[in-house]
Amino acid sequence: MHELLTTEQMIAAEQWAIKTGVPDYDLMEHAGRGAAELIMACHEPQTTAILCGPGNNGGDGYVIARLLQKAGWPVNIYMLAHSKKGSSAERAQGLWRNPVKKITSFNPDQYSLIIDAVFGTGLERPVERALAGTFKTINESDVHIIAIDLPSGIEGTTGAKLGAAIKADQTITFFRAKTGHALMPGLDHCGKTVCVDIGIEDGALADLSDAIALHNDPDIWLDIVPLKTRAGHKYDYGHVGVIAGDVTHIGASRLSGKAAFRIGAGAVTLAVPPDAIPAHAGHAHECMLKSVETEKDLEPLLEDARINTMVVGPGNGICDRTRTLLKAALTSDKQLVLDADAITVCAEDPEGSFDLIKKRENATILTPHGGEFSRLFPNIGKGDLYKLEQARAAAKLSGAIIVYKGADTIIAAPDGNSIINTTGYPWLATAGSGDVLAGMIGGLLAQGKDPIKAAACAVWMHALSARLFGPGLMATDIIANIPYVLQDLLEYAE
Numbered sequence: 001m002h003e004l005l006t007t008e009q010m011i012a013a014e015q016w017a018i019k020t021g022v023p024d025y026d027l028m029e030h031a032g033r034g035a036a037e038l039i040m041a042c043h044e045p046q047t048t049a050i051l052c053g054p055g056n057n058g059g060d061g062y063v064i065a066r067l068l069q070k071a072g073w074p075v076n077i078y079m080l081a082h083s084k085k086g087s088s089a090e091r092a093q094g095l096w097r098n099p100v101k102k103i104t105s106f107n108p109d110q111y112s113l114i115i116d117a118v119f120g121t122g123l124e125r126p127v128e129r130a131l132a133g134t135f136k137t138i139n140e141s142d143v144h145i146i147a148i149d150l151p152s153g154i155e156g157t158t159g160a161k162l163g164a165a166i167k168a169d170q171t172i173t174f175f176r177a178k179t180g181h182a183l184m185p186g187l188d189h190c191g192k193t194v195c196v197d198i199g200i201e202d203g204a205l206a207d208l209s210d211a212i213a214l215h216n217d218p219d220i221w222l223d224i225v226p227l228k229t230r231a232g233h234k235y236d237y238g239h240v241g242v243i244a245g246d247v248t249h250i251g252a253s254r255l256s257g258k259a260a261f262r263i264g265a266g267a268v269t270l271a272v273p274p275d276a277i278p279a280h281a282g283h284a285h286e287c288m289l290k291s292v293e294t295e296k297d298l299e300p301l302l303e304d305a306r307i308n309t310m311v312v313g314p315g316n317g318i319c320d321r322t323r324t325l326l327k328a329a330l331t332s333d334k335q336l337v338l339d340a341d342a343i344t345v346c347a348e349d350p351e352g353s354f355d356l357i358k359k360r361e362n363a364t365i366l367t368p369h370g371g372e373f374s375r376l377f378p379n380i381g382k383g384d385l386y387k388l389e390q391a392r393a394a395a396k397l398s399g400a401i402i403v404y405k406g407a408d409t410i411i412a413a414p415d416g417n418s419i420i421n422t423t424g425y426p427w428l429a430t431a432g433s434g435d436v437l438a439g440m441i442g443g444l445l446a447q448g449k450d451p452i453k454a455a456a457c458a459v460w461m462h463a464l465s466a467r468l469f470g471p472g473l474m475a476t477d478i479i480a481n482i483p484y485v486l487q488d489l490l491e492y493a494e
Contacts, residue, residue, distance in 0.1 A: 002217050005179065016204040022200070032060045032092070048076070050078070051118050058089055059087070155186070184408045217460075237265060242268060244276065249317060253311075337367065358399035396414050427470060465478045
């Protein structure tokens with residue numbers, strides 16, 4: 001159940017279920033019952049307020065209220081508006097036999113649990129001012145908040161905040177999570193998201209015409225987790241070449257090289273400017289060093305069949321050397337990870353860079369953060385597309401796999417396949433973190449792993465390595481924790 005659906009895809013899945021014989025009201029009843037059972041399993045009976053809107057989300061709320069009250073919970077409902085006549089929501093509202101209060105009179109201080117069933121995924125316009133004030137009061141309270149389907153005020157597909165939004169501690173959604181649960185700022189408003197079965201069969205997914213995004217999880221790429229054998233030789237596990245920068249930027253390439261080693265690459269060679277060789281020699285103990293200033297200097301590395309992957313960009317500088325070596329790499333047969341300064345150089349001539357990428361037989365992976373993305377894809381990054389659409393459009397335009405970094409990192413392939421990672425932690429906002437990620441991706445590629453799986457695996461492991469360390473994280477701490485994450489994954493796979 002790793003699929004992430006847009007609002008439109010979820011509506012199509014519900015319609016598929018209805019056409020195959022599941023009544024519309026039964027879906028609502030199943031949703032409310034599943035949510036109520038989960039709430040009762042996780043919480044003791046307590047004074048509970050349920051905020052209900054006029055649509056299906058509100059209908060879910062009425063079902064939850066009825067079942068909680070039946071179980072002995074003290075429940076009050078606060079209504080935004082009456083449900084549409086003849087709708088399933090009106091039927092659910094009609095089965096609630098107790099008084100209903102107006103949402104404008106709601107005071108969160110009277111309750112220990114708030115259940116938000118106002119809008120869910122159905123909202124398309126900004127929240128009105130009066131209701132925004134109520135949301136603000138709720139968010140500022142200390143009351144535990146559970147959102148039904150999606151926190152009210154969050155757009156179900158894009159994760160955008162429509163003026164004001166509930167900030168929940170937990171979100172209970174149905175059939176599959178939505179892209180709005182995984183994309184910022186929606187991700188930040190959902191708390192822990194749990195998915196409940198409501199009787200829609202998986203066959204509904206096959207009828208969806210648009211590409212379905214996946215939520216990044218080890219189950220997607222566990223088969224590529226590096227495992228070395230007793231008879232293996234170092235070159236059986238790939239050889240990564242890393243283009244290094246001048247003597248004032250030696251740290252970035254070393255971080256990439258060490259990260260490639262930690263994730264299982266058999267060998268790493270740093271392509272270093274001649275005057276930086278002494279600075280590297282005293283620190284990059286595991287890495288081999290090659291003096292590289294010109295395209296001709298790089299040729300032996302590009303011609304070496306053992307070196308199957310190159311990482312270009314970390315600490316390279318925006319200079320003619322970077323431009324020359326990047327072009328040479330793009331016209332080679334190596335798998336490439338382009339990060340940092342390589343992306344900025346590509347942005348000087350996007351069309352020319354994309355032409356070279358599209359001519360390549362082996363994988364090219366670009367790892368931009370938001371600013372780099374906007375420079376490389378100005379017509380996409382500054383347009384009206386939301387982040388998932390942006391990443392997909394960029395992958396199609398460039399011919400590369402895009403790792404669009406952030407709290408909601410997106411891995412997107414040119415064919416539309418995409419994975420959203422939600423385990424980004426604030427401690428990753430530190431110098432060198434991106435250099436480590438580039439090296440991890442390169443290390444997996446060098447071992448012959450599927451490129452999009454390699455990117456997704458590296459992103460997930462990178463985030464978990466940071467989480468294990470916590471506050472005060474430096475980039476070297478991420479590298480140090482990679483073996484522990486690998487060990488956990490190998491044990492999980494057994």
